[in-house]
Amino acid sequence: MLQTATIAVTDDTGPTEPERGQTTGATAGNGAQPLDVSPLFTPLTIGRLTLQNRFVMAPMGRGSASDGVLSPGYAPYYARRAEGGAGLVIGEATAIDHPTAMHMRTSSTIYGAGAEAWAKVADAVHAKGGAFMPQIWHAALMRSPYPADDPKLEMANRDRKSMGPSGLYMPGLIDPSLTPPEPVQVEEPMTVAEIDDCIKSYARAAATAMAIGCDGINIHGAHGYLIDEFLWSRFNRRTDAYGGSLVNRVRFAAEVVAACRAATAPGFPIMLRLSQWKQQDYRARIAESADELAEIVEPLAAAGADLFDCSTRRFWEAEFAGSDLSLSGWIKRLTRKPTMMVGSLGIAKEVLEKDAMAALRAVAAGGKAAAPTDVATIDGPPHMLEEALRRFARGDFDLLGVGRMMIANPDFANRVRDGDYAALQVYRTEHLMKLE
């Protein structure tokens, strides 16, 4: 049963009607005809990579590595998503070759035995016709601020201090409805030598990714980790060339991108993930206006980012007043580079509204998270494909990232292609308990 529904989204500065829906034939508002999803099943070429379709498995940490090495279950887990139709699979955040990059012992790494495990993932995804990119990452001060003192966290390299641009710490995983506390100073600001070391580590990770057969890289520049801590004035209080103005705060990210570009072949796609929201503060913003966003993304595109992964919590939310464009739409217009849109596609209303972190904690503690009762289906409002198609037709994004629904449904893309929405499982936190 396919149904479409009217969508109440403001469109003050969007394009004229004829530009919309030209290529999709989507049936906004008449509630009768099936959606035409075929535009999402067209190829996309980025540098030397051609993707078969626009569906991407978003990067998602599953905490199932041991001492940096993915468990054997990961390769078939990712391969199932490629078999299920994802044109591109992005791996979970994986630590670059720097002693303070890892979050905890269950994080994966992209060096040594960790890189060998990722090579197996890339091979397995390729065998099912998909493309694969690892997400290269440094946790900054989302890593424990006191790694030596907290045995429960089992920090890797516990004898090494955690680091961030200004040595500031604010706990993550907070209740999004609470006002976050002020960050506290737990370390000295990173020295320029430490900054240079980290940049070299990102470059080594990029070179390794290419050497082990990955199709590109996703650089984690979002969610309050190292690159994002430089971008965010709340965490970056530096007074040198890496802090202060937006031009200075974007310098670290741009140098990371440029170093990765230099360490890889021309045409090897470099995707950069950015977000306004942070794990430390869901309401945080690094750009208050499109002009500020341009100051961030233009130098990053110039440094060699081929593609922007625009992480939002809800893809339909307007980024700035006066337009319904979300982050991917803005970044695409500002840089003229392809973008990926991601954020709650197909996620049930109740899952969206409850305290997701409380649910995660309950599951981690062995309890059960409440099952969603108010289920909004993929083809129903407001978490639906129809709205994504409207934005795609308007030229807001090139790739559609799917996170949790792809954990719950390995064959998400194929089900959507076939219009088989009824067979899609509603995502529940319990899905995180198994790597399957």
Ligand SMILES: Cc1cc2nc3c(=O)[nH]c(=O)nc-3n(C[C@H](O)[C@H](O)[C@H](O)COP(=O)(O)O)c2cc1C
């Ligand atoms: C269990 C889980 C782990 C995640 N881990 C990562 C990660 O390692 N790196 C990252 O950039 N985002 C991570 N995310 C965010 C997702 O990539 C995605 O942006 C987010 O889940 C929103 O998409 P969705 O609503 O389709 O799930 C994670 C999300 C979940 C649910």
